[in-house]
Amino acid sequence: MSKVIAFVPARCGSKSIEFKNIRPICGRPLIWWNLDALQQCEQVDEVYLATDCDQIEQTAREFGFSKLRIYRRSPANAADHSSTESVMLEFLDAHPQPEDALFLLVQATSPLTRTADFTAGLEQFRSSGADSLLTCVRIKRFFWSPAGESLNYDYRSRPRRQDFDGQLMENGAFYISKVGAVRQSGNRLSGQIAVCELPDFMATELDEPHDWVVMEELIRKHRMSDRPRLKVRLFVSDVDGVMTDAGMYYSENGDELKKFNTHDGMAFNLMQKAGIKTAMVTSENTQMVERRARKLKVDYLYQGKWHGDKLDAVLDICKKEGFELSEVAYIGDDINCREVLTRVGVAACPANALPVIKNIPGIIRLDTRGGEGAVREFYETYLA
Numbered sequence: 001m002s003k004v005i006a007f008v009p010a011r012c013g014s015k016s017i018e019f020k021n022i023r024p025i026c027g028r029p030l031i032w033w034n035l036d037a038l039q040q041c042e043q044v045d046e047v048y049l050a051t052d053c054d055q056i057e058q059t060a061r062e063f064g065f066s067k068l069r070i071y072r073r074s075p076a077n078a079a080d081h082s083s084t085e086s087v088m089l090e091f092l093d094a095h096p097q098p099e100d101a102l103f104l105l106v107q108a109t110s111p112l113t114r115t116a117d118f119t120a121g122l123e124q125f126r127s128s129g130a131d132s133l134l135t136c137v138r139i140k141r142f143f144w145s146p147a148g149e150s151l152n153y154d155y156r157s158r159p160r161r162q163d164f165d166g167q168l169m170e171n172g173a174f175y176i177s178k179v180g181a182v183r184q185s186g187n188r189l190s191g192q193i194a195v196c197e198l199p200d201f202m203a204t205e206l207d208e209p210h211d212w213v214v215m216e217e218l219i220r221k222h223r224m225s226d227r228p229r230l231k232v233r234l235f236v237s238d239v240d241g242v243m244t245d246a247g248m249y250y251s252e253n254g255d256e257l258k259k260f261n262t263h264d265g266m267a268f269n270l271m272q273k274a275g276i277k278t279a280m281v282t283s284e285n286t287q288m289v290e291r292r293a294r295k296l297k298v299d300y301l302y303q304g305k306w307h308g309d310k311l312d313a314v315l316d317i318c319k320k321e322g323f324e325l326s327e328v329a330y331i332g333d334d335i336n337c338r339e340v341l342t343r344v345g346v347a348a349c350p351a352n353a354l355p356v357i358k359n360i361p362g363i364i365r366l367d368t369r370g371g372e373g374a375v376r377e378f379y380e381t382y383l384a
Contacts, residue, residue: 003101004045004122005179006038006067009087010108011078012053020206021051021108022059026219027367027377029059030206033111033223039065040115043122044104048095050087052078064358064365071095085187092183099180105188109206110173112218113198118174121196125176131191132177137203140166168195171203224381232346232383233327235271236314237375239282239289241333242350245371258288264375268296271379277321281305281313283336311340331378333357333370346382350374 010021010031022029028036031049038047049060050071057070071094077087088105097103102122106113117135125133140161143151152167153159175188182188201222206215240246243264249257268278279300280293286303293301302313314328326345330337333353341347341360348364349357351374358365364382368374 002178003098004043004104005097005101006041006044006047006104006106006118007050007088007091008034008038008047008106008108009050009073009084010053010056011051011073011082012056019055021053022056023212024367025111025206025212026216026224027381030111031056031060031108032063033219034106034108034113035060035063035065035068037113037115037118038106039067041118041122043119048091050091062358062365064363088182088188089186092179097179099178099183101179103177103179103182105175105177107172107174107205110171110202111206111215112202112204112222113173114223117196117198117202121174121176124194124196128194129192130194131181132175132189133194133196134175134189135171135173135196135198135202136168137171137198137200138166139169139200139203140164143167168197169203171198172205173198173202231327232276232329233323234277234279234314234317234321234329235268235383236279236281236317236328236330236340236344238310238330238332238334238337239280240284241352241370242331242374243280243292243371245369246333246352247371256286256288258286258292259371260292261371261373261376263373265296267376267379268298271383272297272299274383276383277317277323279314279317281310281340283310310337311343314340314344329378329383331366331375348378348382 021031035047038044044067046069047067048069048071050073051057052073052075060068071091073087074090077090121133142153145151177188177190181190201218204211204214204218206212237243243260244258271278278298280298281302282289283305284303289303300317305313318325325343328344329346330340330344331348332341333349335356338357341363347360348366350366350368350370352369366374366377368377
């Protein structure tokens with residue numbers, strides 16, 4: 001099967017919305033939504049993010065996607081007047097690809113595109129025998145010319161919506177062509193063109209500030225709602241750096257203080273109501289943590305546990321409850337959590353975790369820092 005290269009242009013400049021490509025939407029930078037969907041698409045081999053921007057590159061690298069490659073586009077092809085085709089051809093000159101490789105051009109400002117859409121588009125392209133493919137949505141609206149002429153219906157016999165076929169509108173979500181065809185035509189589309197029809201809610205694009213509000217609601221409904229819920233029977237959290245900000249506070253009298261987050265506390269409560277057992281495992285041994293655990297009514301508290309001891313603590317709970325490690329979710333941030341994170345079914349870390357933790361294969365990288373609601377984000381995104 002031909003190699004599939006996904007290509008996502010994302011330049012620094014944006015006239016209407018500053019740094020649009022990395023502006024958070026529904027808790028994630030805008031580019032994350034397409035990069036995540038492409039990462040999960042089994043048919044896609046490599047994903048190239050073409051950018052001229054240090055901030056965009058740094059943000060994308062922090063996602064930890066194994067398929068992701070960064071292509072630094074030239075300033076000449078990152079200007080306001082630059083065409084997408086110009087940077088496509090520049091990339092293919094700099095990184096030659098097989099002529100029969102499939103070139104999947106993806107628009108970062110279409111965050112509603114799902115893994116299933118990319119898969120369906122690639123399958124349709126291969127089976128159609130077409131030379132290129134574009135995505136469209138069906139618009140059931142009546143169009144007129146400035147001269148007052150109806151363009152797509154007879155106003156003297158106005159059709160009902162259910163009887164009206166409407167028209168297909170290019171929505172720019174993605175385009176597919178072979179590398180050889182792109183080189184020969186100098187265009188994303190050429191020859192016989194197939195149309196991949198997508199749902200009408202995908203007509204929305206992010207061009208103006210008011211589009212952001214609409215898009216957030218659409219993402220919540222159509223992207224976040226289809227995220228699979230994790231099957232977890234036991235939730236375990238490290239304390240310092242996860243439930244706290246990893247800071248060590250001391251009063252004038254030498255009293256040690258920790259700052260916990262009330263939103264995390266509610267997450268524990270919601271998990272318990274959902275029938276999920278909860279636990280806290282920490283390297284230190286303090287009355288503060290014991291009081292916090294008692295207030296949260298966690299089922300298990302293990303203090304003074306280091307490195308392998310943390311895994312032993314989790315195994316002990318599993319033995320008592322009859323759980324498998326595959327049914328355990330654990331959030332940790334430092335090297336003394338690494339062993340348990342590599343063994344449990346669901347591993348996660350806050351945004352400020354050490355790189356050695358963030359680079360654990362398959363770990364969920366939360367967007368929230370420790371002590372600022374990381375546990376709550378994990379619950380709402382993956383368990384609720």
